[in-house]
Structures are given as C-alpha cells and as structure tokens.
Amino acid sequence: MRRGISAVAMAAAIVLGATACGGSSDNKSTGDAAKDPAGVSGDITYWDTSDATNEAPVYQSLIKDFMAKYPKIKVKYVNVPFSDVENKFKTAAQSGKGAPDVVRADVGLIPEYASNHYIAPLDGTAALKDTGDFTQGPLNTTKYEGKTYGVPSVTDTLGLLYNKELFAKAGITKPPTTWDEFISVSKTIKDKTGVTGTYVNPDTYFLMPLLFGEGTDLADAAAKKITINSPEAVKAVTKAKEIYDTSSAKVDFASAYDNMQTSFKNGKVAMLIQGPWSVSDDISGSAFKGKESNLGYAPVPAGSTGKPQAPTGGHDLAVYQGSKNLDASYLFTEFMTSSASQVTIATKTGTLPTRTSAYTPAVTADPKIAGFKSIMDTARPRVALAQVGSLFTPLQQQYVKILQGQVSVQAGLDAAASEFATLLPGFTK
Amino acid sequence: MTTATIDRQSRGTAPRAGLMTSFKRSWDKHWYAWAMVAPVVIVIGVLVLYPLGYGAYLSFTNANEMTVAKNIGPVHIPASYDIVGFDNYWKIISGQDGDFYPRLIWTVTWTVTCVAFTYAIGMGMALLLNRPVRFRLFYRLSLILPWAIPAFVSVFAWRLMLNSQYGVFNSMITQVGLPAQDWLGTPFAQKVAVIMVNVWAGVPFMMVALLGGMQSVPQELYEAAEMDGASPWQRFLNITLPGLRPVSNTVILLGVIWTFNMFPIIFLLLGQNNSGDTDILVTYAYRKAFTGVSDYSGAASYGMVILAILLVFSTFYRRYQAKTEQA
Structure with a gap:
C-alpha cells in the first residue's frame, strides 16, 4: 500500500508542477x-x-x-x-x-x-x-x-496621389475633384498617353471615400440603422463599379495591393486613392525616383454631396x-x-x-x-461600433462579387446588409 | 491444463469482489503502469480532451466575444451568454445560415479531387521510381522537396508565380503567344488554383508511402507472373494494387482527413480580397472565430460538425476496408 501512496504523490506533483508555472506575478504599483x-x-x-x-x-x-x-x-x-x-x-x-x-x-x-x-x-x-x-x-x-x-x-487619411508628368502630357492642369471628373480624366489620360487612369483597390477600406462622398457609412450608430444598402450607398458602389469598369487597370484580386503599388510607382497608372504610408514605396519606383516632386497630392474626389471625405486612419x-x-x-x-x-x-x-x-x-x-x-x-471618423471589424468581411465578399459582376450592386449590398443584421443586434435594415 | 481448470474453478466459487475492491486490487498490482501513463493522460487531457469538451460546451451556447466572462484587471464581468441547446446545430443543418451547404459541397469536391489527383500522380511517380533508373536517389530526394518546404512558404511562392501581371506563368505563356490568364481571379479559377497547389504539395507524401509499399511486395510474385506470361498492366492490376492495399487504405484515409482540414493553402493563396466562394469548412469556421467580434459558439459548432463528418467517414471507411481485406 505504501507504494500506492507514493505513486499518488508523484502524480499530484506532476499536476501541481504543471499548474504552478502560471501563477507568478509581480504586482507593484507605486503610488500615483x-x-x-x-x-x-x-x-x-x-x-x-x-x-x-x-x-x-x-x-x-x-x-x-x-x-x-x-x-x-x-x-x-x-x-x-x-x-x-x-x-x-x-x-x-x-x-x-x-x-x-x-x-x-x-x-x-x-x-x-x-x-x-x-x-x-x-x-x-x-x-x-x-x-x-x-x-x-x-x-x-x-x-x-x-x-x-x-x-x-x-x-x-486617404488622398488622391497622382503622377504630375502624365497629367501634363495629357494636358490636364488640375487633379479631379469629383468622381465623374476622375472618370473623364482617366479617359483623357488613356487617350493622350496610353497610360491607364487608376488601379482600383478592391479592399473595402478604399471604398469608404465613395460612401462618405454620398454622405453615408456602413451603419448609423445613433439611429441604430444599417445603411450599407441605402440608396446613397448603392449610388456610391455603383460609381465604384463604374470606375472599376472604365478607368482601372485589370485588378488581380489576390495581389491587388502589391500590383497597384508596382503599377503606380513605375508610371503604368496615373492616379491612386492611397494613404501616406505608401509614399516611401512610391518614390522608390522609376516614375518618382529622384524626382519626388512628380508626385502630386490632392484630396479624394467628392461625391454628390460635393464634399471630399475620407476615413481617419x-x-x-x-x-x-x-x-x-x-x-x-x-x-x-x-x-x-x-x-x-x-x-x-x-x-x-x-x-x-x-x-x-x-x-x-x-x-x-x-x-x-x-x-x-x-x-x-x-x-x-468611421462609425464607432465594436463590431466594425466583423462588418468588413461580408461587405468585402459582396464587394468583390459586385466588382467581378457576379451580382448586381443592389443584390450584393442587400446580402451584406442581412449579414450586418445578424452581427448588429438591435439594428434595423 | 490441470492448473488452469483449478484456477477457473476457484475464481468461479470465490465471492464477487466489489467495484472498489477490484479497483484497489488492480491498483495494487498495476500502480506502476498507471504512474507511467499518467503524464501522457494528463497531457492529452490538457491539450486535447479539455479543449474538445469546452468546444462541445460552447457549441450549445450563444457565446461570443462580447458575452463571455471577463476578468481583466479591475474589471470583473460575469458571462452573459445562455445555453441554447441545439440551436446552433439546427441553424447549420437546416441550411438557415445559408453558408453551410455551399461550403460543404465545395469542401467535399475539393477533398475528393485533391485526394484522387495526389493518389494517382503519387502512384505514377512511385512506379517510375521503383525501377532501376540512373540518379534514382536524386529524383527521390528532389521529389520530396515540396513536402519538406513549410506550407506557407510554398503557398506564397505560388502566389507570386500566379500573379496575373508580374507572375512567371503569365510571362511564360505570353512569350509563346498565348493570352495572359487571371489565375486567381474568378471563383472558378481560384478553385482550380488551390487544387493545383494542394496536389503539388500532397504528391510527395503519397509517392513516398506508395513507394515504400511497393518495395514490400514480394519480388517472387512478379517473377511467377512473368513466367505465366502476364503483361505489365496485368502485373500492376493483380499484384501491385492488391499488394498496396493496406498502404493505400491508410494514405487515402490520411489524405482525406488532411485535405478536408487543409487550412494554409486556401487561406493564404487567395488573400483577403475574395468572394468567400473558395472557403472550405475550416477556413469558414476560422473566419467566424477570428474576424472582428469573435463568434465562439458559431465557430465551435462548425468545429463539432467537421469532427462529426470526419468521424462518420473514418468509421465507414474502416468498416469497408475491413470487409475488403477479408474478401
């Protein structure tokens, strides 16, 4: 029997030894x-x-x-x-x-x-x-x-970065201030220089300026309302699809960000909606290396509200x-x-x-x-909701489908809105 | 013989020992064995059984990140989630969540296609390498390479090669005058791409396992068959394949389980900007648990459903296997 007891002790020691590791702490807070x-x-x-x-x-x-x-x-x-x-x-x-x-x-x-x-x-x-x-x-x-x-x-925040040299070549004197101008400028550049207007980033963060430009957001926290399939949002995403169809280089969805950067910094596209974090990469490319002044900065184009708005990052x-x-x-x-x-x-x-x-x-x-x-x-600022990170996934999936033409803008946004509704209890559609 | 009879008689006539007594007796006799397995039991309990049990429990609740108990510094908030019974499972099985059946169909397609291709190609390569060829060792080693590279490294390499603008595949095919392809563009192209990469990564294992199996098939059988005038195809069909059956059964079972839960290739090859059509059940469950506000109960019920599917599959597969081996 004594041998039995010692085995129990051994097992107990193993268990205690394993749990004791997590217990130490040094709790010292010295005054204010x-x-x-x-x-x-x-x-x-x-x-x-x-x-x-x-x-x-x-x-x-x-x-x-x-x-x-x-x-x-x-x-x-x-x-x-x-x-x-x-x-x-x-x-x-x-x-x-x-x-x-x-x-x-x-x-x-x-x-x-x-x-x-x-x-x-x-x-x-x-x-x-x-x-x-x-x-x-x-x-x-x-x-x-x-x-x-x-x-x-x-x-x-996001702004409009553009290649001044290409703008000058196409005879454009100032960056576009509305999305419609953005599309027409892209066309002019394509016609005069052969360079594509922009490269659409299919990440939904880059959709925010369009939504804001129509005065809407993913949801309205104060009114407890999902606004992603509101008429304003539909208008914004329809515009995004139009830009994708008419003004963008062919988007590689798996490597969109990298390809977008490579295209812009080497002068293959003329404009990007981008943030300041990308600039050090831009000026390493052949279009801007040694001539940093070639890179132009402008606010994002405005939507029908007439006010350019981009998310605070x-x-x-x-x-x-x-x-x-x-x-x-x-x-x-x-x-x-x-x-x-x-x-x-x-x-x-x-x-x-x-x-x-x-x-x-x-x-x-x-x-x-x-x-x-x-x-x-x-x-x-973006809508301050705890679930905002979860909202991006369904919207992202629908946005990709909309851009690729698998679903219509309205159907895609309605589908995103129903997913939002399960993530945001108490919100109305 | 006599001793055995006496033993049986004496055991039969002795008064039946109580549960505690028999446990005690077994403990006295085998305590050493118990002590030896204790560390393994504890480790398995902590690493496997506890998480599994906790996952099963969560799948019957509506717990998410907002409702679980929190004890962070001065904040002590009790859990505010409820037991909802089979509600999560019902939502999944009835197709109410709208995602389960599309994901299941694609997961099964993906698993069957991948295992069929890896098995067939692995078998072909093993056959080639099972013959005396020059530089055989070199071929064997270099063909194992995809297996030796960590999955995420090879997946990123494939992603670079499949890039539609700057990838090596498109520059090769445009060189010979073919139009550039958007390899990772549409959902269908993405599905083809993930299967291709997974087959590439999975072939070496199949090849090595089958090669090992082939080498254990007795050479005399081939010699005898040759004497009888069997063609190479007949020899393959009637000697190699039956001889490989135990190995094949095992690698196919493993292949199915691994491919069913193959996370990195699907998750990493396509990046985040995709329509979700290529998500298999595990990557879907991962997204539930790890994007934004974590849906623990939803992800846990998906985990339990995946486990159940694989358990059912393994059981039937083993049973079928036992039957064919008897035959």
Whole structure:
C-alpha cells in the first residue's frame, strides 16, 4: 500500500508542477504616476505595429530615451505585424497571459477593444496630457461612449496621389475633384498617353471615400440603422463599379495591393486613392525616383454631396486594462505621444503627427507630410461600433462579387446588409 | 491444463469482489503502469480532451466575444451568454445560415479531387521510381522537396508565380503567344488554383508511402507472373494494387482527413480580397472565430460538425476496408 501512496504523490506533483508555472506575478504599483512620476518603477511590455524595417528603429530609440528619463521603468519592445495584432492582442488580453501593457492600436480597433474592456479608460491619468494640442480628428478616434481609451500617436487619411508628368502630357492642369471628373480624366489620360487612369483597390477600406462622398457609412450608430444598402450607398458602389469598369487597370484580386503599388510607382497608372504610408514605396519606383516632386497630392474626389471625405486612419496607443504596472504604462504612453516624440517620429518616418505643436517647420519640410497635412481636413471618423471589424468581411465578399459582376450592386449590398443584421443586434435594415 | 481448470474453478466459487475492491486490487498490482501513463493522460487531457469538451460546451451556447466572462484587471464581468441547446446545430443543418451547404459541397469536391489527383500522380511517380533508373536517389530526394518546404512558404511562392501581371506563368505563356490568364481571379479559377497547389504539395507524401509499399511486395510474385506470361498492366492490376492495399487504405484515409482540414493553402493563396466562394469548412469556421467580434459558439459548432463528418467517414471507411481485406 505504501507504494500506492507514493505513486499518488508523484502524480499530484506532476499536476501541481504543471499548474504552478502560471501563477507568478509581480504586482507593484507605486503610488500615483501623476504625482510622483520619478518614483514609478516596474517592467512593461510594448507591442509596436510599425513597419519592422523602416519605422521600428525610431520607436526603439525613443524607448531608450524613455528608459533614460525613467531609470526605474524597464520597457520590453515587441514588434507584432499589423495584420496579426488584433487577434494576438485579443487572445492575450482575454486570458491575461502574455498580454502587453501598452499596445499600438489602429484607430478602427479602439471601439472593439474598449467595448470588451481590454483597454483602460485614460481620462484623468498621466497618459493624457495637453489634450487641447491634439488635432480633433485623431482625438475623436480615441473616444468610446464618452470616455477616452487611447492617445493619438500618428494619423493618416486617404488622398488622391497622382503622377504630375502624365497629367501634363495629357494636358490636364488640375487633379479631379469629383468622381465623374476622375472618370473623364482617366479617359483623357488613356487617350493622350496610353497610360491607364487608376488601379482600383478592391479592399473595402478604399471604398469608404465613395460612401462618405454620398454622405453615408456602413451603419448609423445613433439611429441604430444599417445603411450599407441605402440608396446613397448603392449610388456610391455603383460609381465604384463604374470606375472599376472604365478607368482601372485589370485588378488581380489576390495581389491587388502589391500590383497597384508596382503599377503606380513605375508610371503604368496615373492616379491612386492611397494613404501616406505608401509614399516611401512610391518614390522608390522609376516614375518618382529622384524626382519626388512628380508626385502630386490632392484630396479624394467628392461625391454628390460635393464634399471630399475620407476615413481617419492612423494609430493610437492604448493601455491594457489588466496591466500590472498601470502607472508606468501611463507614463510610457504619455512620453511616446508627447510633442517631442512626435516630432522625432515624423521627421524620421514621414508619418503625420497628431499634435498641432508637432507640425514644426522641420516636420512640414517633408513633402509627404506637407502634401497630406492639407488633406487631413477631409478626414472623418468611421462609425464607432465594436463590431466594425466583423462588418468588413461580408461587405468585402459582396464587394468583390459586385466588382467581378457576379451580382448586381443592389443584390450584393442587400446580402451584406442581412449579414450586418445578424452581427448588429438591435439594428434595423 | 490441470492448473488452469483449478484456477477457473476457484475464481468461479470465490465471492464477487466489489467495484472498489477490484479497483484497489488492480491498483495494487498495476500502480506502476498507471504512474507511467499518467503524464501522457494528463497531457492529452490538457491539450486535447479539455479543449474538445469546452468546444462541445460552447457549441450549445450563444457565446461570443462580447458575452463571455471577463476578468481583466479591475474589471470583473460575469458571462452573459445562455445555453441554447441545439440551436446552433439546427441553424447549420437546416441550411438557415445559408453558408453551410455551399461550403460543404465545395469542401467535399475539393477533398475528393485533391485526394484522387495526389493518389494517382503519387502512384505514377512511385512506379517510375521503383525501377532501376540512373540518379534514382536524386529524383527521390528532389521529389520530396515540396513536402519538406513549410506550407506557407510554398503557398506564397505560388502566389507570386500566379500573379496575373508580374507572375512567371503569365510571362511564360505570353512569350509563346498565348493570352495572359487571371489565375486567381474568378471563383472558378481560384478553385482550380488551390487544387493545383494542394496536389503539388500532397504528391510527395503519397509517392513516398506508395513507394515504400511497393518495395514490400514480394519480388517472387512478379517473377511467377512473368513466367505465366502476364503483361505489365496485368502485373500492376493483380499484384501491385492488391499488394498496396493496406498502404493505400491508410494514405487515402490520411489524405482525406488532411485535405478536408487543409487550412494554409486556401487561406493564404487567395488573400483577403475574395468572394468567400473558395472557403472550405475550416477556413469558414476560422473566419467566424477570428474576424472582428469573435463568434465562439458559431465557430465551435462548425468545429463539432467537421469532427462529426470526419468521424462518420473514418468509421465507414474502416468498416469497408475491413470487409475488403477479408474478401
């Protein structure tokens, strides 16, 4: 019998040994960060989603500066690919294991993270400082149900990028301001130079300027109404289909983004609806290399409302609600979004700052930042719904079918709307 | 003989031991064996049984990311989802969700086509390599290569090659005057492309397994058949194929299960801008669970349905196999 007992003990030891691994934690929060920032100590992890080769070194050097300023705080930098971060963060945040303390979140993800309580409200913490200095568009993206859940770090929007040389060759003096003009300009360019007008990106994010141009969106959060199959949306998508049919190069749906970029930067298409993130790639191509002034910037064309509008993009920094070192996380967030840090980020990476004071002459000397700064006035936030990420999948599938001509615009959008209805309980069609 | 009889008699007459007693006795006798299997049982329990049981439980609820319990820092929110019984399954089986049957039909088409092609091509290659050829080792090694490359690497390589504007296939066929193709454009073209890539990736396994099977077929049978004047085709039909039956049965079963759940090729080859027509059941379930607000219950019920389909298939296949082996 004694041998039996020892076997039980052995099995118990294995079980306990396996479970004990997950238990350790160092829970030390030293006072209020706002009152005594220098006294805050601890280890925090930061998940960055910036471009790993071009942008990450700038963020890493800023982290070194932060640790020099707060020697008691140690920051672990982790670069997570932008396409993976949503699922990785949500999984980690839910289980509490391996979650970062501070995460860089696309502005569109804030409502989803906030509604699930993954990220902490920041009002009244050390993370938010000089909020009056932030430009309104980016600041609006951090709000969810009246609270602030993020601090704007960088911003962007979609604009119309065009090849000035091709425009001059075709005798066009100014970029198109409406979608109808966009189509006629494409035709002129095709006739006079043989170059195709544009390359339609079949990703639904690039459909937003058309929807906004008709004054509509995926849904109306205030009225609890799905608007994706409204007459305005049908009009917008019909226009998108017309552009695809008349003005676009042949779209390779599996590699649309890469082919679009390659075509534009090598002068095979004349115009693109694109964001500032693409410019450094554009100027590496034969059409713009060594002649960066050939790249023109304009607001997206307007729809029948007459007002050009594009979605506010960019990234906010958010703090994980379950962080063991909230104070250190707040200080880190504040540091990384301060005016000085934003100037460094902007001058070294060419992304647009979110603070008015960060648009120093040195920053606006960058033609890309200068080009998009004026376009930023056309940016408007997307509908702030927790489910907005889920909505893109059915819309994407229908949009592809519409562009390929498998379904009519109305039928496709109706199908998307019924899928929306199952994802948005309480919303009317 | 006598001892055995005595044993049986004495066991028969002894009073029936209670469950606890017999368990205790077996424990006393075999505790060592139990201790040895304990780590495996625990690991399987943690890694397989617990997730499986939890998945089954979720499939009877309407849990999603918004309604599960949350304990994050200062926030403690109890779960707000309900048990809905067979509601999820009913939605799937009755075709109410509108996606199950189209996805199932395509999944079955995809599985049958892929397994048929990989098996046939693998068999052909194994036959070629089973004969004395020069550089046989080199051929064998190089044909295994697709299998050795991680799926996502080869899938991205294929995606580059199939690019309609800058891919190598189109530049080759336009060189000889044929029109450029949109390999990954329409849903039909996408289906052909994913099957092609999967066949390419799946052939080496079939080839290696069948080659191994062929080498275990006794050489004397071929010699005897040759003596009797059997043609090569007759030898293949009457010696190679029956000799390969145990191997074939196993690789086809494995091929079906793997292809049915082949995630990376479909998910990665086509990117995100597609109409969803090429989604098989697993990629569809993945999209349910991992885009936007996670639909845990929906994805879990799809997972259980996939498991059920494969279980039913395996059972019948094994039964059929046992029957043919007896015959």
